[in-house]
Amino acid sequence: MTWRRRLIELSLRRMNHDRLAVVYLALSAFYPALKPSVFPRPVENALIHAGLALLVWFGAPMLRASRHTAWRLLGEIYLPLIFPLFYAEMKFLGLIYFPFEGSLDPALIRLEQWIFGCQPSITWSRAWPWPWFHELMEFAYFTYYFLAAAFVWLVMRAQTQDPERRWDDLRDFVRDLSVTMLICYTLYTLFPAWGPKYFRLGFLEVPGGPFTAIMRHIHENGAILGAAFPSSHVAASMVPWWHTWRRFPRHRWWMSTLFVLLCMSTVYNRYHYVVDVIAGLLLGALVMYAGPRLGDTARDRLRRRRR
DSSP states (O other), rough: OOHHHHHHHHHHOOOOOHHHHHHHHHHHHHHHHOOOGSSSOOOHHHHHHHHHHHHIIIHHHHHHHSHHHHHHHHHHHHHHTHHHHHHHHHHHHTTTTGGGSSSSSHHHHHHHHHHSOHHHHHHHHHHOOOOHHHHHHHHHHHHHHHHHHHHHHHHHHOOOOOOHHHHHHHHHEEEEEEEHHHHHOOOOOOOOOOOTSSSSSSSOOOOOOHHHHHHHHHHHHHHTTBBBBOHHHHHHHHHHHHHHHHHGGHHHHHHHHHHHHHEEEEEEEEOHHHHHHHHHHHHHHHHHHHHHHOOOOHHHHHHHHOO
8 A cells, every 4th residue: 555545544534623633732832932931841842742743643543444443442532531631731821821810710700790699609618518418529520530431431332233333423422522622721721710719719628538538639739720611521521421311321310410410519619610510511512513513524535435
């Protein structure tokens, strides 16, 4: 097979969210140049981004073409696996355009005061300072890290007469999740909001159990400020909830229960304003509405070739 033909074969397996990921990598490599004082080692960061962009552009299509299930699966789900890198960069990218006091928080607080007459996250957490409820909410917030993996597991173990149906379901899911998170990361850079736990109001200590301790450790060592609006916890968790609801009716009850509790936990635990939750729901719904209607160039080409 000639190199030209090989490149054509790869292009047929390059998904639209691969292209969006490369665009995001290019932009987030450029942002530090606007304010190098807040971003350490911007040149090294740009080189890392360039390397990742090449891997996305060429590596993902190559893995999707593999006949081995494990490699093909990696080619489909690789982008969510590098989200932690994008999230970690928010520590610096959130300060490129606005300093802490220039965030969206004052506007969001005024909006909540106008809608509710109070800040629901503060009022609710003070009204119900119950250790058992706090532990339940921290557990629900923690499930965010596993809901996407749960859907992937459901898809890969599902019995189907058409093997390509499994991969189509997985691609639909990864497309929606990837686009949702890339939009969130972009908004966090351009319009940072710190959230009620950190912006002027201080930390409220409520006793709990093991999940309270786990989340405290995560937020003391890995939480990034500026990533409140819209709530990526809500928007990203809405994606596996909806795809589970549509594809696996038997599993609707537990996925729906966890999703509702997670939405509640973002407010009760003071991680997000209520308006962050509403914005997360709207963003998730918009992406999942638009995704199937915009289509996927690579998948359409492969289907035409099979006919």
